[in-house]
Amino acid sequence: MKTLQQTDPEVYASLHREMRRQSEGMELIPSENYVSPAVLEALGSIFTNKYSEGFPGRRYYGGQENTDAIETLAIERAKKLFHSDHANVQPLSGSPMNQAVYLALLSPGDSIMGMDLTHGGHLTHGAPVSHMGKLFNWVRYKTHPEEQGRIDFDELLALAKQHRPKIILCGYTSYPRDLDYTLFKRVADEVGAYTMADMAHVAGLIAAGVMRNPFDFGFDIMTTTTHKTLRGPRGGMILTRGKPGNPLKAVEVTRENLPTVIDRSVFPGLQGGPHMNNIAAIAVMLAEAATPEFKAYAKQVLINAKTLAAGLLAGGSKLVTGGTDNHMMVIDSMASFNLPGADLEKLLDKVAITTNKSVIPDDPRPPYSPSGVRLGTPAMTTRGVKEEGMKKIAGWILDAVSALDNEEKLKIIREEVRKFSLNYPVPGVN
Numbered sequence: 001m002k003t004l005q006q007t008d009p010e011v012y013a014s015l016h017r018e019m020r021r022q023s024e025g026m027e028l029i030p031s032e033n034y035v036s037p038a039v040l041e042a043l044g045s046i047f048t049n050k051y052s053e054g055f056p057g058r059r060y061y062g063g064q065e066n067t068d069a070i071e072t073l074a075i076e077r078a079k080k081l082f083h084s085d086h087a088n089v090q091p092l093s094g095s096p097m098n099q100a101v102y103l104a105l106l107s108p109g110d111s112i113m114g115m116d117l118t119h120g121g122h123l124t125h126g127a128p129v130s131h132m133g134k135l136f137n138w139v140r141y142k143t144h145p146e147e148q149g150r151i152d153f154d155e156l157l158a159l160a161k162q163h164r165p166k167i168i169l170c171g172y173t174s175y176p177r178d179l180d181y182t183l184f185k186r187v188a189d190e191v192g193a194y195t196m197a198d199m200a201h202v203a204g205l206i207a208a209g210v211m212r213n214p215f216d217f218g219f220d221i222m223t224t225t226t227h228k229t230l231r232g233p234r235g236g237m238i239l240t241r242g243k244p245g246n247p248l249k250a251v252e253v254t255r256e257n258l259p260t261v262i263d264r265s266v267f268p269g270l271q272g273g274p275h276m277n278n279i280a281a282i283a284v285m286l287a288e289a290a291t292p293e294f295k296a297y298a299k300q301v302l303i304n305a306k307t308l309a310a311g312l313l314a315g316g317s318k319l320v321t322g323g324t325d326n327h328m329m330v331i332d333s334m335a336s337f338n339l340p341g342a343d344l345e346k347l348l349d350k351v352a353i354t355t356n357k358s359v360i361p362d363d364p365r366p367p368y369s370p371s372g373v374r375l376g377t378p379a380m381t382t383r384g385v386k387e388e389g390m391k392k393i394a395g396w397i398l399d400a401v402s403a404l405d406n407e408e409k410l411k412i413i414r415e416e417v418r419k420f421s422l423n424y425p426v427p428g429v430n
C-alpha cells in the first residue's frame with residue numbers, strides 16, 4: 001500500500017493500526033470473518049469505477065460487457081451453491097436485502113411474522129425502532145430458552161391463524177441452534193404465507209452442507225449477507241424459487257414470478273447502481289465456498305463452537321439455550337458473573353478478545369446494556385485455530401472475568417492472547 005502511504009498518511013496510519021489490531025487480537029464476534037486475499041483484490045479493483053444500473057444484458061449504461069459477465073458468474077455460482085432457481089446479488093448489504101423482499105411482497109400495514117429481537121431475531125425482522133417495524137404489522141414469535149431454544153410451533157400456528165401473515169420469516173442474528181424448516185413451512189402452508197429464511201449467519205455452513213438448507217424443505221425465499229460465515233465482502237443476496245423473467249417488465253406478484261418481483265424490488269424499487277467491485281468479490285467468494293477446503297472449514301467452525309461452549313460451561317458460565325448447534329453462543333453474563341454484557345465486552349476488549357454484547361430472551365435490561373455477550377468461531381477458525389486453541393480461548397475469557405479489577409493480571413492475559421494470535425496470521429495481512 002505504498003501509494004496510500006505516500007498520498008494519505010492519515011488514512012494509511014489508521015489502516016496500519018487496524019491491521020495490527022486484527023493480527024494481535026482474537027475475533028470472536030460471530031458475524032465477522034476474514035476474507036481471502038483474492039476477495040480483497042476483487043473488492044479493491046477497477047470494477048468500482050463502473051455504473052451498471054439494471055441487470056446483465058439489460059442495463060441503463062453502456063460499456064457493460066465485463067460487468068455483465070461478472071454479475072452472471074456470481075448469479076450462476078450462487079444458484080448452484082444454494083440450489084435456488086434465481087439469485088439477485090445486488091443488495092448493498094443485509095438490511096436493504098431484507099427490505100427489498102418485504103417491499104416486494106407486502107403493502108403497508110400487512111402482517112408478517114418474525115422472531116422476537118430478544119430471542120435472536122435481527123433488527124430488520126421488525127424491531128419497532130426500524131422503519132420496516134413501523135411500516136408493517138409484525139407479529140413476533142419466541143423461543144423456549146429452557147428447552148434448548150425450541151420454537152413454540154403451537155404458538156406460532158395460533159398467531160399465524162389469528163394474523164394471516166403474508167410472509168413467515170425465520171432466521172436469526174443471535175440464536176445458537178438450527179431451525180426446523182418443515183414446521184415453518186407447514187404453518188405457512190396452513191395460512192397461505194410465503195416462507196422466507198434469512199440465513200445471514202449460517203449461509204456458509206449451509207453452503208458447505210453442514211447445516212440444513214431451507215430450500216430442501218420447500219422454502220420460497222432465502223436471503224443472506226455475504227460477509228459472515230460465507231467469508232465474502234459486505235453485501236447481500238436474495239435467492240428464490242420460481243421462473244426467472246424479464247426484470248424490466250412489471251409482473252403480478254405470484255410464487256412463480258418471485259425472481260422478477262424480487263429483482264424489480266431491488267432495482268429500480270430500492271437501489272440504484274450495484275457495486276460491481278463488490279459483486280466481483282462475491283463471485284470470488286462463491287467459488288471459494290464451493291471447494292472441499294471450505295467444507296472442512298465449516299465442519300471445524302461447528303467443532304470449535306462446541307469446544308468453546310464446553311470450556312465456558314465447565315468454567316461455570318451459563319449459555320442461552322444451554323449450548324450451541326451452530327457457530328455461535330450467547331453467554332448470559334448477568335446470570336454467570338453478575339456482569340452486564342457491555343461490561344464483559346469491555347473487559348474482554350482489554351485482553352484483545354473482541355466480542356459483542358447481546359440481548360438474551362425477554363431481556364430485562366436495555367439493548368445498549370443487555371444481559372449477554374455473543375461469541376462465535378468463524379473468524380478464528382479461518383485463522384486455523386482448532387479444538388486445543390478453543391480450550392485456551394475459553395480459559396482466557398474465564399481468567400479475564402476472575403481478574404476483573406486486576407489490571408496487572410489483565411495485562412498478562414493480553415500478552416498471552418497477543419502471542420497466541422500472532423501464530424495464526426490474518427489472511428491478507430503480511
Ligand SMILES: Cc1ncc(COP(=O)(O)O)c(C=O)c1O
Binds near residue numbers: 124198201
Ligand atoms: C440475520 C441478519 N439479517 C440481516 C442482517 C443485516 O445485515 P447488514 O448489517 O449488512 O445490513 C444481519 C446483520 O447482522 C443479520 O444478522
